[in-house]
Amino acid sequence: xxxxAVEPGGFTIQVNKGEALAEAAWRQGYTWPTxxxxxxxxxxxxxxxxxxxxxxxxxxxxxxxxxNQRLSRYLRQPQSRLACRLKFSRDGAVVxxxxxxPPQDPTD
Amino acid sequence: MTIIDKIRTVDxxxxxxxxxxxxxxxxxxxxxxxxxxxxxxxLWSRTWQMxxxxxxxxxxxxxxxxEILDQSILVVRQQDGSIKAFFxxxxxxxxxxxxxxxxxxxxxxxxxxxxxxxxxDGTNRLVYGKTGFxxxxxxxxxxxxRECRAETWGGIVWINMxxxxxxxxxxxxxxAGKLDEVGIEHMRVKWWxxxxxxxxWKMAQEAFLEGYHVMQTHPQLTMGMGESYPADTGADxxxxxxxxxxxxxxxxxAGGFATVDQMLGxxxxxxxxxxxxxxxxxxxxxxxxxxxxxxxxxxxxxxxRVIREYNEATGIPMPAGAELKPLYWGGDAFVFxxxxxxPYYSNVLAYRIRPYNNDPEMCRFDVWSLTTYPESHPPVxxxxxxxxxxxxxxxxxxxxxxxxxxxxxxxxxxxxKGYEGxxxxxxxxxxxxxxxxxxxxxxxxx
Ligand code: FES
Ligand code: FES
Ligand SMILES: [Fe+2]
Numbered sequence: 001x002x003x004x005a006v007e008p009g010g011f012t013i014q015v016n017k018g019e020a021l022a023e024a025a026w027r028q029g030y031t032w033p034t035x036x037x038x039x040x041x042x043x044x045x046x047x048x049x050x051x052x053x054x055x056x057x058x059x060x061x062x063x064x065x066x067x068n069q070r071l072s073r074y075l076r077q078p079q080s081r082l083a084c085r086l087k088f089s090r091d092g093a094v095v096x097x098x099x100x101x102p103p104q105d106p107t108d
Numbered sequence: 109m110t111i112i113d114k115i116r117t118v119d120x121x122x123x124x125x126x127x128x129x130x131x132x133x134x135x136x137x138x139x140x141x142x143x144x145x146x147x148x149x150x151l152w153s154r155t156w157q158m159x160x161x162x163x164x165x166x167x168x169x170x171x172x173x174x175e176i177l178d179q180s181i182l183v184v185r186q187q188d189g190s191i192k193a194f195f196x197x198x199x200x201x202x203x204x205x206x207x208x209x210x211x212x213x214x215x216x217x218x219x220x221x222x223x224x225x226x227x228x229d230g231t232n233r234l235v236y237g238k239t240g241f242x243x244x245x246x247x248x249x250x251x252x253x254r255e256c257r258a259e260t261w262g263g264i265v266w267i268n269m270x271x272x273x274x275x276x277x278x279x280x281x282x283x284a285g286k287l288d289e290v291g292i293e294h295m296r297v298k299w300w301x302x303x304x305x306x307x308x309w310k311m312a313q314e315a316f317l318e319g320y321h322v323m324q325t326h327p328q329l330t331m332g333m334g335e336s337y338p339a340d341t342g343a344d345x346x347x348x349x350x351x352x353x354x355x356x357x358x359x360x361x362a363g364g365f366a367t368v369d370q371m372l373g374x375x376x377x378x379x380x381x382x383x384x385x386x387x388x389x390x391x392x393x394x395x396x397x398x399x400x401x402x403x404x405x406x407x408x409x410x411x412x413r414v415i416r417e418y419n420e421a422t423g424i425p426m427p428a429g430a431e432l433k434p435l436y437w438g439g440d441a442f443v444f445x446x447x448x449x450x451p452y453y454s455n456v457l458a459y460r461i462r463p464y465n466n467d468p469e470m471c472r473f474d475v476w477s478l479t480t481y482p483e484s485h486p487p488v489x490x491x492x493x494x495x496x497x498x499x500x501x502x503x504x505x506x507x508x509x510x511x512x513x514x515x516x517x518x519x520x521x522x523x524x525k526g527y528e529g530x531x532x533x534x535x536x537x538x539x540x541x542x543x544x545x546x547x548x549x550x551x552x553x554x
Contacts, residue, residue, distance in 0.1 A: 026214035035223055038213020084213055 002055065002088035007096050015088055021047070021095070022083035029103035038084040040066040045083040046075070052092035059085065120548040127548050130541035133530040135522045137544070138308035144468035148177050150551045151445060154270040156279040158447050158460055159183050159193065161476070162263050163296055163490040164209060169228055170489070172209040174267065177463055181256050182206055183265050184228050187215070192230060193258035193267050199232070199251050200224050209491070217253070226253055262292045262449075263478075283352035283443050290436045290451045294425045295478035297490035298455075299383070302474045303498050304464055305512060307519035309446065309471040310543070313461040315511050316440065316448050317539040319343055319355060325510050328377055331370075344434070345538055351444030351546025353539030356434035364408035364437070368397045371407050378452075381507040384477035385438060385452035393418045408437070415453050423482040424454055442539055444546055454480040469519055475508065 004021060005012050015024040022045045025032040036042035040062060049056055059067075063085040071080065083097065120126045124143055125134040137143055159174035165185040173196060174181045180196035182205065196204045198219040205217045205226075216233060217226040225234040232251035235241065257268040259276035261284055266276050277284065305312050315321065319341035322329055330337035343355040357364075365371035372394060378386040394411055401410050412431035419426045430436050438452045450457040456478040464472035474492075496503035498512040521527060532541055 020213070023213045034214070035218070036220075037216040037218045037225070038211070039218065039220075041220070 002093070003091045004055075004088060005051075005094040006100055007050065007094060008098065009101050011102050013102075017089075018087065020084050021086045021088075025083070025100065031099070031101050031103075032083060032097070033099045034084070036084075040082055040085060041070065043067070043071045043075075043082070046071060047081055047083050047086065047095040047097045048077050049079040049081055049086075049093060050096050051094035053079065055088050055090045055092040056081070057087040057089055118549045118552060120552045123548050123551045127541070127544045130538065130545070131532055131534070133532065133540065133544055135527060135529045138311050138519065138522055139468050141468060144463070146551050147463075147547070150553055151547065152176050152179075152269075152463075154268070154273065154553070155445055155550065156259075156266045156268045156273065156276050157445060157462075158443075159258065159265045159267040161297055161300075161490050162191075162260060162265060163487060165191070165265075166487040166489055167211070169212040169215050170210075171206060171212060173207060177466055179269065180204060181267055181269075182217075183258060183267070184212065186228060191258050191260060191265050192228075193256040193265070194230050194253040195256055197254070198224060199253070200235075205253075230255055262287060263295055264447075279350060280352075280443060281350060282348055283350075283354065283441055286354065286433070286435055287441055287443075287449055287451070289427060289433045290430045291425065291427045291454065291480060292449060292451070292456065294454075294480045295456050296481055296485075296488075298387070298477040298479045299493055300474065300476045300490060301493045301503060302472060302495045303504070303508075303512060304495065305471050305473055305498060305515055306469060307471055307515045308468055309461045309463045310547075311519050311522075312471045312473055312515050313442075313446060313448070313459070314540050314543075315515055316450075316459060317353060317442055317543065318345075318533075318536050319440070320533060320536040321514070325514055326381075326507055328381070328506070329374075331374065340536060343439075345536055347538050347542035351543050352442060353542050354435065354439060354441040355536075355539070356439035357437045358434075364406070366407065368394075368401060368407055368410075371411065378507075380505065382457065382477075382505045384457035384475075385450060385455050387455055387477075387479060389479075390415065390453055390455070411453075419454060419480075423484055424480050425483055426454055426480065442543070444543060473512075 002015050003012050004015055013025055013030060015021055022032045022034065023038060033044040034042055035044050059081060063082050067076065067080060067082065125136040125140060159181060160172045160183050164172045165183060168185050168187045171182050171184040174183060181193050182196045183191060183193045186192055196206065198205055200219065200222060203219050203221045205219055212228055215228045223236045227233050230253035232248065235246060238246065257271065257273060259266055261276055261280060320339055322341055323335065323337045342358050344358050345355045347353045375386040375391060379388055379391055393414055396414055397410055416426060416431065435441060435451055441449045446461050448459040458476040458478055460474040461471050464470040499509065
């Protein structure tokens with residue numbers, strides 16, 4: 001089960017094979033920004049992969065198209081991904097996401 | 109008193125173009141707008157009907173949409189594996205919450221218009237900008253998604269829009285019991301396709317309530333017998349209460365096939381002509397009989413023997429004594445109002461026919477090839493392969509193309525001057541009359 005590190009929160013999250021990062025977060029009670037809940041519409045879940053890109057599974061056209069149409073180009077970076085579509089093949093990825101935090105976090 | 113007589117004790121005089129006897133069907137029942145509207149109100153809104161297969165929504169938060177006439181219903185798998193169904197409209201300003209099939213990631217319905225949210229169990233989770241609403245618009249009970257009755261049987265989710273409807277199993281009696289005996293519960297989707305036909309939904313399904321059409325419509329299946337092919341196709345025709353019916357092989361012994369070659373010849377026609385009921389897997393297993401038939405052993409009994417041996421060796425579940433049930437041998441079970449199961453060995457060919465586009469002369473026709481997988485087989489989400497043209501020979505086998513082509517010609521023929529209605533065989537088309545009588549019984553409900 002791939003482990004993914006999330007900055008700047010500094011926590012790790014377990015993601016099932018075949019499961020998207022945001023889905024794993026919601027399933028385990030983490031807070032992960034969204035307003036569309038995984039429909040690749042709101043772009044609120046977007047992350048930047050800052051390390052371990054080779055542990056990620058490349059985006060499908062649906063994800064790329066959604067980012068092309070809806071993710072503001074001022075916010076978009078080469079390693080931007082939608083957490084509601086981002087899947088992993090193994091441990092080692094590090095993503096940057098403000099506003100994501102574990103369940104017990106008092107700011108939740 | 110026969111079942112038909114019992115049904116006739118209901119006063120159906122208020123039903124337009126009502127059935128008067130079991131020999132005739134007035135033609136207006138297949139195109140009249142008033143009749144169609146009455147069906148909408150008294151049949152479809154108040155009857156248990158198939159919404160989806162269970163394996164369309166195998167995991168929690170999986171959903172699929174069931175459309176019938178102007179209604180859309182979302183069927184959702186809950187966290188505990190149970191099923192709920194909701195009318196598909198946002199409680200704010202009616203937007204449909206989902207279309208088609210998918211997953212509620214994070215377990216939430218989200219309205220695409222102003223972002224109101226619901227949990228998978230239909231309770232409201234968020235009203236965006238709550239402070240802008242009067243308290244009376246925000247009562248929790250009013251904000252809940254409107255629930256529709258849903259129950260399961262036979263690997264299928266059935267819904268009923270009538271909150272006061274009786275239990276599903278009562279409505280499916282007695283046909284469900286017969287299908288249980290051949291292991292319907294174990295069947296899973298091998299493939300699933302649909303076609304749109306320019307015909308009333310009843311017209312389309314009546315082609316599957318009898319085998320009388322086989323000689324002329326599917327000549328290849330008579331193996332060259334022509335008009336000497338028995339009109340009863342060697343089947344018993346049975347009608348039941350609640351509108352159900354079936355036909356099934358009269359005798360399962362020597363009435364089947366004389367030789368293994370003859371059996372395999374026919375089965376290859378089914379496998380190629382339909383890719384259902386008899387599958388390549390069965391052909392491979394049955395091929396072994398060419399040098400494994402016991403002296404004096406009946407071919408059909410031997411086929412049941414090797415299929416059971418194969419099932420036991422590979423962990424394919426099969427009820428005890430299934431092979432002793434006539435339905436197991438290519439029977440045809442009609443579940444009122446609009447679903448068919450045609451079992452053969454550990455497979456089933458299934459149909460569902462429903463009105464389409466709110467048009468009395470259009471229907472949407474689903475076809476499933478179901479089979480029984482080993483118990484170790486991981487659940488695979490069933491997906492519609494697509495909607496294919498009725499003449500698409502790459503997508504439909506010869507047998508369904510033959511059936512589809514006559515259905516539309518019948519619908520056209522109905523409108524010709526001088527045609528008043530169908531005349532039915534008492535022997536082989538009783539299931540059609542039985543369905544119409546049950547329909548009239550339901551249409552005359554208050
Ligand atoms: S959750 Fe909305 S785009 Fe990913
Ligand atoms: S219509 Fe659904 S939130 Fe407004
Ligand atoms: Fe047919």
